[in-house]
Amino acid sequence: MTETVVLLGGESEEREISIQSGRNIAEALKTAGIEADVYDWDPSRMQDFLGKGYRRVFIALHGGSGENGTVQAMLDLAGVAYTGVRMRAASICMDKLLSKTIVSKRTDVPVPGCVTLGVREAREMLSRADHDWREVIEAVGLPMIVKPARNGSSVGVTLVERASEIDGAVRAACLSDDEIVMFEQYIRGHELTVAMLNGKALGVCQIIPKNKFYDYDAKYNRDDTEYLTPSSLGEAFDRELCARAEKVACALDCMSGVVRIDFLADESLESYFLEVNTVPGMTSHSLVPKIARYAGYEFPELCRMILEMAH
Ligand SMILES: Nc1ncnc2c1ncn2[C@@H]1O[C@H](COP(=O)(O)OP(=O)(O)O)[C@@H](O)[C@H]1O
Ligand SMILES: [Mg+2]
Structure with missing residues (x-):
């Protein structure tokens, strides 16, 4: 058999x-x-x-x-x-708040500033007629990103430019009773991802969405999103990003199989850790196979190497 x-x-x-x-x-x-x-x-x-x-x-x-x-x-x-990664690493990486907290404690890789509210607190806040978001705005500024800590595919993620938009964004992020709503400093600039094989960075892909951010539509419906490997930001930038990704992978114990680590870089090219995808897409359009090919691994060889690390 x-x-x-x-x-x-x-x-x-x-x-x-x-x-x-x-x-x-x-x-x-x-x-x-x-x-x-x-x-x-x-x-x-x-x-x-x-x-x-x-x-x-x-x-x-x-x-x-x-x-x-x-x-x-x-x-x-x-x-x-x-x-791929073990059970504990998988569950930590599923939670953006937890994974960010660990990265900021264990590495020198920057993460976007953020404050959080449990769904229950967020709903209670919305139900109070006289509520305002002054403290949140003071902490992270505007624009900000409001998103759920435990979802994916950009579902429930909103770019908020004005205080009046926060209520709607919070409602969109309250996807389930055990969610945490994150109010995150908005990083304007560049969207990047690093493919990792067994804890080593294979290379960088820069994502250039035509929408304001890499939302659900840009991920799954539009075909005008541009993907560049290596990035357009220079060899030294990509090298540093790969080094940061390796620190993140080590801190979060993502050292076996392939994972994809997402970053944002601001206009001065400082890069911030965003999240780890522990089971990244492996379709013919996906980013990991594309980056791996650039690094010299054809897809069958890549899959064989991942399988060999199964334990
Ligand atoms: N702090 C932020 N600053 C700027 N854009 C962000 C920020 N957080 C998320 N985004 C945008 O929203 C997209 C989805 O957010 P992300 O945290 O990666 O969640 P998901 O798990 O849904 O992919 C990102 O790819 C990025 O385009
Ligand atoms: Mg993402």
């Missing part, structure tokens, strides 16, 4: 992208001479999945239980090897 499986699909909003990533990975493994099944992940059929007796899992699940540490915890308990 086949002992390797690519876990794809799942229950999150990114299900369709995950199916594309997973199929692409299975095909690449085949090219690299490794037979792998694909399995459409459904949390309610956990017993069925474990009953198949796979010994190595290539996790290609984006968002939800496949990226927040839950699937990783299940595989840990079942004693099955899996690709």
Whole structure:
């Protein structure tokens, strides 16, 4: 029987992208001479999945239980090897507030200033007729970004330019009862991402969205977003960004498999850590395969190397 499986699909909003990533990975493994099944992940059929007796899992699940540490915890308990970061790192990176806090405590990499409110406090604030956001504005300034700490795909993220827009932005960020609303200093300038393989930076991609920020529309609907590898900001800039990404990966224990670390750089080219994606897209349009190819790794070779690190 086949002992390797690519876990794809799942229950999150990114299900369709995950199916594309997973199929692409299975095909690449085949090219690299490794037979792998694909399995459409459904949390309610956990017993069925474990009953198949796979010994190595290539996790290609984006968002939800496949990226927040839950699937990783299940595989840990079942004693099955899996690709990518461990359960604890996955769950920390799913939380932008927690991961930022750890990076700012453990490294010298800058993070955007921010204040936070639990959803309950935020809703209570909105319900008070005489509320205002003066303290928040004093702390982070305007414009600011209002976003949920635990969601992805830019869902619930708003660029706020005027105080009068904060109420609406907070409502949009209150996606669930256990969310945390982040009010973040707005970094105007450049959007960048670094692809990492086993804790080493492969290279940088600069993202140039035609919208005001890299929102859901720019990520999934528009085809006019520009992607540049290497960035247009110069070799020294990319080198420094890669060094910062390696510090972040080490601080957050993202040292196995591929992860993608997002940064923003301001107009003076100071770069700020934004978030880690622990199961980044691996479709034919995704950024990790593109950066890896620039670094000299064809996709089948990249997938083989990731699988080899499964433990
Ligand atoms: N502090 C910020 N300053 C400027 N733009 C931001 C900031 N935070 C988020 N953004 C914009 O919103 C996008 C999505 O935010 P991000 O924190 O990466 O959440 P997601 O998990 O939804 O991708 C970013 O890619 C960026 O374009
Ligand atoms: Mg992001």
